[in-house]
Amino acid sequence: MTTTPWRLIVDGRGDAAWNMAFDEATLQRASQDNVATLRFFDWDRPAITIGYAIDAPASLFLGECERRGVPVVRRVTGGGMVVHGSDLTYAITFPRRAIAPDEGLIETYRTINRAFAKALQRFGVESALLENAAASGRPAGACFARPTRYDLVVGDRKLVGNAQRRRGQWLLNHGSMLLDDGYRELLPLLRDEAEAAAFAENSVTLSSLVSRVPSRDALIEAIADAVGTVLGVRLEPASATNGELALADELAAGKYARQAWNLHAAA
Secondary structure, three states: OOOOOEEEEEEEEEOHHHHHHHHHHHHHHHHHHOOOEEEEEEEOOOEEEEOOOOOHHHHEOHHHHHHOOOOEEEOOOOOOEEEEOOEEEEEEEEEHHHOOOOOOHHHHHHHHHHHHHHHHHOOOOOOEEOOOOOOOOOOOOEOOOOOOOOOEEEOOEEEEEEEEEEEOOEEEEEEEEEOOHHHHHHHHHEOOHHHHHHHHHHEOOHHHOOOOOOOHHHHHHHHHHHHHHHHOOOEEEOOOOHHHHHHHHHHHHHHHOOHHHHOOOOO
């Protein structure tokens, strides 16, 4: 087990732009501060985040999103569209050397989802990593519409989704675990009806797997313990630094709250 502890940051409800800004700030400062972080956070209202290459106007009814007060924010990580408000959301920022050998993005998902599978066993949920999924050949759409290799599934339905961004020797992994069916209220905001239907058909919620959904604190404790065991690290409760907070505020105002970033796919 590494002697350098990882930070465990548990945040409350925040707006979508600031949530995404803080995670990028953590990634930007990680190599400078030499600190890895497992962060859990919540949303002040239902929201949709989209991968950095998603075409927002072609994928979502943006006018209806605005009318309903559902923010649409582009992540710095890849992947598809994720609906928030009925999920447990997390971000992991850590050095690539933490997973040895570093065999790429998919192998990172494998390691992270092994930790989630171990954590969920505490609550009687038997999940598995999808080993033999073939690439769909389709551009990214809704994250939970099509389980891919090493996604965490129950049966053949996806419970946890991940997206990643690498910068130098550090990476940021965003993830979401569906807790209940509240996400379905946001599916009509997707332009592609088949994609929305596939989201509902190919995903599974924690509430459908247990008689009583564990508290957020209990889930976080179990996941943090499992991440520590699987990755061989020690996690300690911590807070954001002043530098991170200042950079997050700057990124939220200058990037994540602006249509120029959120509505136009990154090159």
